[in-house]
Structure formats: C-alpha cells, structure tokens
Amino acid sequence: MRPRRAERSLPPDMAGMKILFVGGTGNISAECAALLHQRGHEIIVLSRGRSAVPSSYRAIQADRKDGAALRAALKGVKPDVVLNFLGYELAEVQLDYELFNGAVRQYVFISSTVVYTRPPQRLPLTEEAPVGNPFWDYAQKKVACEQWLLGRRAETGFPVTLVRPSHTYSRRWVPNGVSSGSYTFAARLEQGKPVFVHDDGKARGR
Numbered sequence: 159m160r161p162r163r164a165e166r167s168l169p170p171d172m173a174g175m176k177i178l179f180v181g182g183t184g185n186i187s188a189e190c191a192a193l194l195h196q197r198g199h200e201i202i203v204l205s206r207g208r209s210a211v212p213s214s215y216r217a218i219q220a221d222r223k224d225g226a227a228l229r230a231a232l233k234g235v236k237p238d239v240v241l242n243f244l245g246y247e248l249a250e251v252q253l254d255y256e257l258f259n260g261a262v263r264q265y266v267f268i269s270s271t272v273v274y275t276r277p278p279q280r281l282p283l284t285e286e287a288p289v290g291n292p293f294w295d296y297a298q299k300k301v302a303c304e305q306w307l308l309g310r311r312a313e314t315g316f317p318v319t320l321v322r323p324s325h326t327y328s329r330r331w332v333p334n335g336v337s338s339g340s341y342t343f344a345a346r347l348e349q350g351k352p353v354f355v356h357d358d359g360k361a362r363g364r
C-alpha cells in the first residue's frame with residue numbers, strides 16, 4: 159500500500175530538524191507542532207508559558223514583544239527552521255531578520271488570507287489574487303510584514319516562505335464570525351440547518 163503523505167520518509171538532510179515555533183500552543187500552531195513532532199522533528203516552542211507546552215518539546219519562555227527578552231531567551235538556540243506564528247508588527251519581523259538571517263534554512267511567516275483585496279475580484283481566492291485589504295489594519299500590517307520580508311529575500315536571499323491560512327480550526331476552536339470559539343456553527347452546517355452570515359457572506363475584513 160502506498161504510504162500516506164505524512165508517513166513518507168524525508169530526505170536525510172530534512173529528517174530530525176530543529177524547528178522553532180514562535181508561538182506554538184495556539185489554534186493552528188499547536189496542531190502544526192504536534193504533526194512535526196510526530197514526524198520526528200525536534201520542537202522548540204517560544205511562548206509566555208500561559209498555555210502548557212507538551213513535555214516532549216523544549217519550552218522557552220519570553221514575551222515576543224520584549225526584544226531584549228527574546229534575544230536573551232534565544233541565545234544559543236540554533237534552529238534549522240523558524241515558524242513565526244506571532245508576526246503582527248513590522249518591528250517583530252525586523253527583529254526576527256536580525257536574529258535569524260544567515261542562521262536558519264527556512265523562516266516561515268504565518269500571514270493570513272485577510273491580505274487580499276476585499277471584496278474578492280474572483281472566488282476561490284488563489285495566491286495570484288491582488289493584495290491590499292483597505293478595511294482592516296491587521297491586514298495592512300500583515301502586508302507590510304510580508305513585503306518587507308520579500309524585500310529581504312530579494313536583497314540578501316533570506317529564506318522566507320509566506321503562508322496565508324484562511325479558515326482554520328483545531329480541536330478546541332472553530333473561528334467564525336458568528337459564534338467564535340464554539341462548534342455550534344459547524345454542527346449546524348453539518349446538520350443542514352440555517353446559519354447566520356453577516357455582510358453577504360464575503361465579509362469585507364476577513
């Protein structure tokens with residue numbers, strides 16, 4: 159039987175990588191960390207320690223907004239890959255660049271589909287869709303971070319990859335515009351029951 163994608167073996171130089179999660183116990187990041195750990199990678203989670211970090215990971219505590227604390231906490235930690243789930247301000251990714259440029263094989267910036275222009279010109283949204291959401295400063299800051307990082311990639315070869323998650327869920331949370339935090343919305347959809355949608359279902363901000 160053909161192995162499922164998750165079970166296929168990795169090329170030798172990609173096995174057992176040291177992967178630093180900036181954030182790592184959140185809605186998306188916790189699931190990503192669990193999968194990568196299951197695949198045999200070493201997981202390091204940088205967080206404030208408010209949510210428990212699984213004991214099989216290395217936990218590093220620091221407030222990401224405190225540059226000096228972040229620098230001190232990451233001293234000597236030499237990750238192969240950084241997954242930044244906590245990039246909301248330009249200054250944050252600029253500090254990451256300072257810390258990781260020339261030091262990591264890949265830096266992944268978790269952005270969002272909120273960056274695309276609203277209302278969408280065409281659905282479904284693809285990576286070719288134009289960027290520039292004028293309705294939400296969260297989106298504009300994500301765009302600023304993305305563009306700055308892409309500039310560094312062009313200029314210095316900084317190995318950045320952008321990921322723009324869309325509608326996400328985990329075992330604990332299904333974000334939605336109506337009953338955030340609850341599975342009621344999903345359960346009603348599953349049962350074919352009507353649900354509330356604001357706007358015309360193409361909410362401008364999101």
Ligand SMILES: NC(=O)c1ccc[n+]([C@@H]2O[C@H](COP(=O)([O-])OP(=O)(O)OC[C@H]3O[C@@H](n4cnc5c(N)ncnc54)[C@H](OP(=O)(O)O)[C@@H]3O)[C@@H](O)[C@H]2O)c1
Pocket residue numbers: 180181182183184185186187188204205206207208209210220221222223242243244245268269270271322323324325326327333
């Ligand atoms: N959720 C969605 O639907 C969605 C959709 C699109 C894009 N995104 C993007 O995904 C990312 C969020 O990922 P997520 O949903 O996994 O995260 P999340 O649920 O917001 O969790 C935040 C994580 O970061 C830690 N954290 C929060 N503030 C911190 C700080 N100041 N310093 C250090 N650690 C801190 C938290 O642990 P502690 O509390 O213990 O510190 C936790 O591990 C964001 O970049 C967001 O823009 C999310």
